Amino acid sequence: MSGNEHLREEQVVPYLDKRLGAAERAAIDGHLQSCAECRTRVAGLRGVLDVLGEWRAADPSPGLVAAVRTRVEAEARAKAWPWRWRWVYAGVVVAAAVILLVVGVWSPTPSPPTGAGTEFTQSSEPTGVSDDLATVEPVILEDYDLLRDFDILFEVPATTGTTPEKRGT
C-alpha cells in the first residue's frame, strides 16, 4: 500500500492478529504514523477485541466424555445385537422346522376307506382330531337344523294351551 491509501477492510483484522507478512506490516505501520483516521479505527477494533476477551464461557461438565462413551457403546451394541444373535435365530428356525417335520410324520392321520380289507373303524374313545370331527360334526349339524326349525317352539305350549302371541291377547 502507498502511504496515502487508507487501510482496506481485509487488512485490518490480519494486522491486529499479527498475521501479515513483514513488508505489509511495515507499510501499514508507516501509514498509521501519518493517518489519524486509520489509527483511530485500528485502536477502536483493538479495544473491541480486548473487551470481547472478558466473556468466558461455561466449561464442559466432567461427565461429558463418559456420556459420549456411553452413547457410542449403546450405538455399537444396537448395531451388533442382530448379528451376534444370528445363530440363535437360525437355531430357532431349524428347531421349529424339525418339530413340524416330526409331528407331520408321527401324527396318526386317517387313511380313507379305499376298498375291501380296509375298514374304517370307529372306537368309542376319540383317537384324534379327525375322528372327533367325524363323530361330532353331524350331531352339530343335526342340532343346528333342529334349532333353525323354530316352528317346534310353537308346538311346545300345546300342553299349556297358550302360545307367546296368544298370551298377549
Next chain:
Amino acid sequence: MAAESDEQQMLRLKAGEVETLASLVEKYRTPLVHFLYRMVHDAAVAEELAQEVFIRVYRARKSYRPRAKFSTWLFTIATNLALNSLRDGRLRRAAEMPLETSPGEGPERAVEATDPKPTMEQHLLEAERLALIRRAVEELPEKQRLAVLLHKYQELDYAEIADILGCSESALKSLLFRAYEALRVKLRPLLGGRAVQGARQ
C-alpha cells in the same frame, strides 16, 4: 516421536479403533462446549449439542476422508447443529433467560478481577458488562456472529473459518472487519478511553 494428528486418529477410528474417539473428545470438548455455549447461551443445551457432535463424528467415521483439518469438520458439524437448534426456536427462551440472572448465577464468568473478593457492586457491574457484550454479539447477523466466535474465541485460522462459512478468505476478512466495527459501536460504553488511548499511541 511426533504426536499423532487428529486426522490420523480419525483414520484409526475409521479402521475400528473406537477408543481413539475418547482422545478426540478429550481434546475438543472444552473448545466445542465454549463455542456452542456462546451460540445457544445455555450450558446444558451446549453440552447436549457437544455430545451430538461427537456422536455424528462417530457415525460418519466410515466415510471420513482427511480432505480438510479435523477441527474444520468438527466445527462445521457444531455450527450446523447449533444453527438448527436456534432456528427451531426451542432455545430462544433459554438464550434470553440468563441475561436476567443475577451476578454469579450464570455458568459464564468474566475474567477474574484483581480483587479476590469483589463487592456486590463490582459483581453487578461485571454482570452488566457481560450482558452487554453477549447481547452485542448475539445481535450480529448470523454469519458475522459465527465469524467472530470462530475467530476471536476459537482462534481458528482464516482458511478454516472461511471453509466453515463457505466463503473466500478475503471475504472472511472483510466480514470480520464489519463485525468488529458493528461491535465497536455497540460496545462503545465499555470501550471508554481504550480506543482514544490506543489511537494516541
